[in-house]
Amino acid sequence: MTSMVTNDIRGDISLVLNFYKAFGFESLPLDSADTDKEAALMALRHEIGDCRRCKLSKGRTNLVFGEGNPNARIMFVGEAPGREEDKEGRPFVGEAGQLLTRLINKMGEDLGFERKDVYIANIAKCRPPGNRDPEADEIETCLPFLKKQIAIISPEIIVSLGKISAHTMLGRSGPFNSFFITKERGKFGEYRDGEISIPVMPTFHPAYLLRTPSDKVKTWSDAQAVLKLLKHPAMRGMI
Ligand code: URA
Numbered sequence: 001m002t003s004m005v006t007n008d009i010r011g012d013i014s015l016v017l018n019f020y021k022a023f024g025f026e027s028l029p030l031d032s033a034d035t036d037k038e039a040a041l042m043a044l045r046h047e048i049g050d051c052r053r054c055k056l057s058k059g060r061t062n063l064v065f066g067e068g069n070p071n072a073r074i075m076f077v078g079e080a081p082g083r084e085e086d087k088e089g090r091p092f093v094g095e096a097g098q099l100l101t102r103l104i105n106k107m108g109e110d111l112g113f114e115r116k117d118v119y120i121a122n123i124a125k126c127r128p129p130g131n132r133d134p135e136a137d138e139i140e141t142c143l144p145f146l147k148k149q150i151a152i153i154s155p156e157i158i159v160s161l162g163k164i165s166a167h168t169m170l171g172r173s174g175p176f177n178s179f180f181i182t183k184e185r186g187k188f189g190e191y192r193d194g195e196i197s198i199p200v201m202p203t204f205h206p207a208y209l210l211r212t213p214s215d216k217v218k219t220w221s222d223a224q225a226v227l228k229l230l231k232h233p234a235m236r237g238m239i
Pocket residue numbers: 078079080081082085090091092093094096097122207
């Protein structure tokens with residue numbers, strides 16, 4: 001009897017260790033409250049699995065779940081993975097991603113954060129063919145998972161990158177072609193999901209900034225507003 005119980009426990013422990021190992025941990029993340037969020041994100045990744053819920057799954061190489069600090073104060077939300085992201089299974093690693101990384105690191109100079117300290121995800125987790133915009137049905141299918149990610153991470157601010165992300169994060173229901181990021185950027189809006197309410201700063205997508213570098217100054221001004229809110233959380237009620 002005793003040895004059966006011991007064997008069961010051994011089996012359970014080895015299952016847990018293998019689970020963490022599969023997610024790249026070299027040791028068990030036993031300290032701090034981060035463990036809960038990390039575990040919840042891993043469970044969510046597990047729930048998504050080898051997703052075949054929408055047609056984007058047919059053309060993808062890797063699903064891009066998102067990455068960063070589970071305790072991030074800021075979450076950046078893009079549109080969908082591009083070619084490089086699809087290859088690597090990580091968000092924003094191509095040319096636009098390098099620009100985003102520079103922006104984040106510059107934003108963090110004062111407050112002491114860098115890319116690894118924020119969280120980066122996308123509206124759609126699989127690459128649309130030819131880098132087209134994700135379609136409404138694809139967004140609808142994928143969005144519940146991003147919502148769960150946001151609920152777990154619970155960031156103080158969401159920065160939405162580009163039109164598709166802003167439209168979705170702000171919960172707009174009209175067609176994409178009547179939503180203009182040029183008009184919406186730079187003003188805080190609100191992400192709502194049940195009881196959850198998080199300020200959203202819509203700004204330009206870094207891929208657009210690569211094509212239109214003269215608008216980088218506007219994105220930098222949007223970033224300043226984000227930093228101001230991070231430094232003075234009491235302002236939240238005034239937005
Ligand atoms: N563009 C996006 O919107 N997301 C990525 O991850 C990469 C490029």
